[in-house]
Amino acid sequence: MKELICIVCPRGCHLHVDDENGYAVSGNSCPRGAAYGKTELINPTRTVTSTVRCENGLYPRCPVKTDRAVPKALLREAARALDGITVKAPIKLGQVILEDVCGSGASFIATRAMPAKAPA
Amino acid sequence: MVYDLLVIGGGPAGLAAACAAWESGLKHILLVERDRELGGILNQCIHNGFGLHHFHEELTGPEYAGRFIEQLSKTGVEVRTDTMVLALTPEREVHMMGAKTGYRVERAKSVILAMGCRERTRGAIGIPGTRPAGIFTAGAAQRYVNMEGFLPGRRVVILGSGDIGLIMARRMTLEGAKVLACVEVMPHPGGLNRNIVQCLNDYEIPLYLSHTVTDIRGRDRVEQVVVSKVDEHRNPIPGTEMVFDCDTLLLSVGLIPENELTRMAGIEMDRRTNGAVVYENLETSIPGVFTCGNVAHVHDLVDYVTAESEEAGRAAARYVLEGGAKGGPVLEVKTGENVSYTVPQHIRPQNVENRCNVFFRVREAGQESEILVESEGTPIARFARDHVAPGEMECIALPKVLLDKAAGSLTVSVRAKGGTAQ
Numbered sequence: 001m002k003e004l005i006c007i008v009c010p011r012g013c014h015l016h017v018d019d020e021n022g023y024a025v026s027g028n029s030c031p032r033g034a035a036y037g038k039t040e041l042i043n044p045t046r047t048v049t050s051t052v053r054c055e056n057g058l059y060p061r062c063p064v065k066t067d068r069a070v071p072k073a074l075l076r077e078a079a080r081a082l083d084g085i086t087v088k089a090p091i092k093l094g095q096v097i098l099e100d101v102c103g104s105g106a107s108f109i110a111t112r113a114m115p116a117k118a119p120a
Numbered sequence: 121m122v123y124d125l126l127v128i129g130g131g132p133a134g135l136a137a138a139c140a141a142w143e144s145g146l147k148h149i150l151l152v153e154r155d156r157e158l159g160g161i162l163n164q165c166i167h168n169g170f171g172l173h174h175f176h177e178e179l180t181g182p183e184y185a186g187r188f189i190e191q192l193s194k195t196g197v198e199v200r201t202d203t204m205v206l207a208l209t210p211e212r213e214v215h216m217m218g219a220k221t222g223y224r225v226e227r228a229k230s231v232i233l234a235m236g237c238r239e240r241t242r243g244a245i246g247i248p249g250t251r252p253a254g255i256f257t258a259g260a261a262q263r264y265v266n267m268e269g270f271l272p273g274r275r276v277v278i279l280g281s282g283d284i285g286l287i288m289a290r291r292m293t294l295e296g297a298k299v300l301a302c303v304e305v306m307p308h309p310g311g312l313n314r315n316i317v318q319c320l321n322d323y324e325i326p327l328y329l330s331h332t333v334t335d336i337r338g339r340d341r342v343e344q345v346v347v348s349k350v351d352e353h354r355n356p357i358p359g360t361e362m363v364f365d366c367d368t369l370l371l372s373v374g375l376i377p378e379n380e381l382t383r384m385a386g387i388e389m390d391r392r393t394n395g396a397v398v399y400e401n402l403e404t405s406i407p408g409v410f411t412c413g414n415v416a417h418v419h420d421l422v423d424y425v426t427a428e429s430e431e432a433g434r435a436a437a438r439y440v441l442e443g444g445a446k447g448g449p450v451l452e453v454k455t456g457e458n459v460s461y462t463v464p465q466h467i468r469p470q471n472v473e474n475r476c477n478v479f480f481r482v483r484e485a486g487q488e489s490e491i492l493v494e495s496e497g498t499p500i501a502r503f504a505r506d507h508v509a510p511g512e513m514e515c516i517a518l519p520k521v522l523l524d525k526a527a528g529s530l531t532v533s534v535r536a537k538g539g540t541a542q
Contacts, residue, residue, distance in 0.1 A: 004317075005313045005314065005316070005317050006314070007314035007317050007318045008314075009169075009172050009314070010169070010172070010312050010314060010420065010421055012312055012313030012314045046318065046322070047168050047178075048294075049166050049167045049168055049180055050166070050294060050295075051166060051265075051266055051269075053269065058156070058157070059267045059268065059269075060267075060268060060269040061266060061267055061268070061269045063166035063180065063182050063266060065166075065168060065180055072322065075294070075322065075323075076293075076294065079294040079295070093183070093186060111166065111180040111182045111183050111186075112163070112182035112183070112185075112186055113186065
């Protein structure tokens, strides 16, 4: 039996996962918690949020996220994969910034529209 | 021109209030924002976890803001960015200075205060030591990293385990800094459990509970931070000092509602929330002036800010279209055992449609608790909770039928189930 704190929502349920009996989850308040408890022990994953260098934008960084959760072991590597990339504004919301991050199949996409800098 | 509604602040509170007021039928609305774009603090909160209540999906801060900015752009609400409000008078005149529009005084039939909050700084908590560079509030560091593209330091200690501090522990780590410790003076974390797990535990960052920073060393730049264990009275225990070699100290030690304009207008304030005293419809002591979001009281979740601000927007529309609040009895909402504040502080039952939400926080965490509402000593409602904690805002809905029967005051208290009220 493993004890976990659910991170699916701010409620933070205390989960008990029976890893010897088909990963049955108790202590959850919703089905998403049950799914989290099982995944967290078998193949833990996280959505990665970071920023990418942006030229000619209202700001010099554009926020991005992976469009699906990636294996937890890849968190730092995924963030580092953005280091060498520079995008040019304007950027559209949801625009793909980097495909197949570290072989995970997930893409980094822009989480805001980044307008071009107003001409001086 | 006299606007129907003037909204001060274009963060999540102001955006939701303006959209709701427009949908409720107000046509001449002005929204004033001091930053160069709308969205407020959400623009720098690039992590996900927003919107589970309001949109039933998990969004990042910029995505959450983006949805409301999009919604607002489909209305006729007039927006002035790069414009700082300097004064609000009791007659609802708003003085403002804009980069393009200069100094203006605008008049409005109703005003919504949605200025949000700011962070407590080193000065507010009085940490001893030298005064070198390298000490930032967590939110300032967040803006540098996520929007401006600067990394404020390489070796970091974080004081305070509020959510912003926890989020920045992860963020600084992903950007290549080494976060040595997160230090919390209380015996329990300030932020959400999920953030302890996914921001500290995922990256093996140690959390020191019942510890605090007792010295900062360094002449030009932070060189060392000294951390000591504290006793049950939060006094540092000599001999427990740990020295961290670091170049940066981030502070996540609380938020202060930004109410200079509110005070200037002579609006009655509540020392417990550091926000205005409000009625059931979020109206302040000046009729037609409403307040919502973190300037009214600090919220845990933006989703709750949105819900409250939509309520304020609808209330402002009712005020303008149907006239002011009906006269009649006013119930004072008092804080009882283990309750640190309530919002609203006053309820006018005749103005409540079906039910009135009362938000509050507990002082002490507890399991298997009961929320008790009494009117002049007579219990009128009870609510059960599996657990309560100071970091989690509570909400109870009081039906109008109960409020109509109450008289004088309401007292909200929280105690262990099966216990007796004191």
